[in-house]
Amino acid sequence: MRIYVTSVFVDDQEKALRFYTDVLGFVKKHDIPLGGPARWLTVVSPEDPDGTELLLEPSGHPAVQPYKTALVQDRIPATSFAVDDVRAEYDRLRGLGVVFTQEPADMGTVTTAVLDDTCGNLIQIMHSK
Template sequence: MPIRINITSIFVDDQAKALAFYTEKLGFVPKNDVPLGPHRWLTVVGPGEPDGTELLLEPDEHPAAKAYQRALVEDGIPATSFAVDDVAAFVRELEAKGVTVTQPATEMGPVVVATIDDTCGNLIQLTSPA
């Protein structure tokens, strides 16, 4: 069995808030939610992909994590990137839900990209084919 990517993670400042944002605004689906000391092992998956790569909503309590997030946000660098079918349409829906779009849908060669604020300390890039 070859190696595979089963999980990827993003630092968040508040797990409950992150779960709400990532499910209600972005449309991810809760997968694992296991109490783990003061925090939770909290993951979501893409809709229609229950066995797909999990996104771990990881507490940013380490001071270096916060500094890392701040430095990325200052320069406008997304913490990670997700794929959608149509960035422009997706971003319109997000704006209607009150999400802050920091970079409107922009064609960049073979892809269309946009950047949003996840309210948990990160910028998130969205991409779709041009």
């Protein structure tokens, strides 16, 4: 068994697609209309195009907004992405205007930082030492 798709709830799929591709560097994998404004919209790492897909899922369900709000208020990331060097990625993303809620921090065997994805989520980036 392996993870095929995981998701983050986003306030605006088009805005999320721009952020996750143009800023974070993922590539669009699937963009399938579902009727109405919603789409099955996934991105993948360009380093692993057949790997786990990230579904940019609309936040339309009534339970989603309270859930997302609680996570952000408690400073809990919705998901975590691996990078080769957190400090270098932090610098690159800051240069693109990304807002971080946690600067790079060494935490034992990992270094982490947390960013705002502009779509209602906090996202952690991390690398293992």
